Amino acid sequence: MTGRRRIAVVGAGMAAARFAARYVALGGTGRVTLYGAEPRAPYNRALLADVLTGRHDAEAIALPAGDAELRLGSETVALDPTRRTLTLADGRTEPWDELVLATGANPVLPPLRGLRRTDGGGLRERVHALRTLADCARLAEDAATARRAVVVGGGVLGVSAARALAALGLAVEIVHQGPHLIDRQLDAGAAAMLRDGLRRLGVEAYVGNRARAVVDTGEGDAVELAGGYRLGTDLVLIACGVRPRTGLAHAAGLKVAAGVLVDDALAASAPHVHALGDCVQHRGTVHGLSGPAWEQADVLAARLSGADPGALYRGSRTPARLSAGPLEYAAVGEAHLDTEDQAADPDLDVLRLTDATRGSYKKLVLRGNRLVGAILLGDLAAAGDLASAWRRDDPMPDPPLHLLTPRGAAR
Structure with missing residues (x-):
């Protein structure tokens, strides 16, 4: 092989941008190309709710990608790991020496009647998902003429988006099938305080409820719950989580389960093919969070740049x-x-x-003398110290209540 090594990254999201920036920073000499289906350069999806409220504009959430070539609006539709080529939607075939799959995830759309257009061409009018800046722009346009909104899903995205819509002046209702809001991360006590805080902002939450349909009542749209009750609304936001985007990998013959299967080197099941970010399943886990995606990007950048060929995730x-x-x-x-x-x-x-007056909730979970879990709500002054204590997994001194004060865990 002659010339610079060609590193093709399928995807131009947060994980892809982090990989490209770190690869250059670590002295990588290959030619990195990001192939992104969206027309925009990489940006921080975690801040979309803040773009919706106007706290940030689209340019403010842009992410650096080193000196990588950005091929935007260039959707990859096929991979050939044997020939080391990828095919774009316009029919062009591009060669590569190393391939990085950073295809991200798709919003999960629940089986609600009336969710899609009658011609099957996508979501019906005034029904939204929120995964891209284009989604954000469409949602903001509809919110500008709306008075009421229903958010289906009370996880992190649902709560963030509901708060953002309320900040725009809408009366917002969350429908969540789980026992309480953000039930994957919070316990019932913390979720109850969160629900009270949302109510003060103009957001009502119906937990333990399943949405079954979006219906036209003749006087406007409504979200119909499993018990038959209808919530009138001017727009609907679906926030039911995401699912790894694995279609390309599966069609190319790579091993796929819930996500693209990778080992500790972030190598997929074909030579010179790697994967990272929301599309990945590693040791049985799909993280779906920016933190793990960036950690994976750092490891892979170290390996492929030669800075640390033995780096492992x-x-x-x-x-x-x-x-x-x-x-x-x-x-x-x-x-x-x-x-x-x-x-x-x-x-x-x-x-x-717990301090209900101040909306503060603090919880420590210890097994023996080790911190195995914690929640802080409303007062995050000790969050960094708690996270450090949890990561270190060192024996904790008695009594452990000092962890609930700033810098206590750093002792």
Whole structure:
């Protein structure tokens, strides 16, 4: 092989941009090309709700990509790992020496009647998903003429988007099938305080409820719940999570489960093919978070640049964090465990401090003398220290309540 090594990155999102920037920073000499289906340069999707409210504009959330060539509006439709080529939507075939799949994830669209247009061509009018800047622009346009909104899904995205729509002056209702809001990261106590905070902002939440249809009542649209009750609305936002985008990898014969399967070197099942970010399944886990995606990008950049050819990705211990205006939380580890779990796990201890007046909720979960989980809601001053203590997994001194004060965990 002569000339510069050609590194093709399929995708131009957060993980792809991080890889490209780190590859250059670490002294990589190959020619990196990002093939992105969107017409925009890489940007931070985690800030889309802030773009919706106007806190940030589209340019402010742009991400650097080193000196990579950006092939925007260039959707990759096929891969040939044997010939080391990829095919673009316009029919062009591009060669590569190393391939990085950073195809991201698609929004999950639940099986609601009336969700799609009658011609099957996509979501019906005034029904939205929120994954791209184009989605954000369409949602903002409809929100400008709306008074009411229903958000289907009460996870992180649903809560963030609901808060953003409320900030635009809409009356917002969340429909969430789970037992409480953000049930993958918060416990019932923290979620109850979050729900109260949302209510003060003009957002009502219906938990333990399943949406079954979007209907035209003759006087406007409504979201119909499983029990038959209807929530009138001017727009609907679907926020039911995401699913790894694996179609290209599967069609190319790569091993795929919930995501594209990779080993600790972030290598897929064909030579010279790698994957990272939301499309990846590593050691049985699909993270779907920016923190793990960037950690993976750093490892792969170190390997392919030659800065550290033996770098390995062992998995991530990444705190979950939401900053939604006055509503903020941080959660780490097995924060869902509670006092009822102590019967099956006698080494478990749960400590909790609650201040309903200030909207503050703090919880520590310890197994023996080690921190295995924590939640902070409303007061995040100790979040960094807690995350450090959890990552280190060192024995904790007694008593551990000092962890709930700033810098306490750093002692």
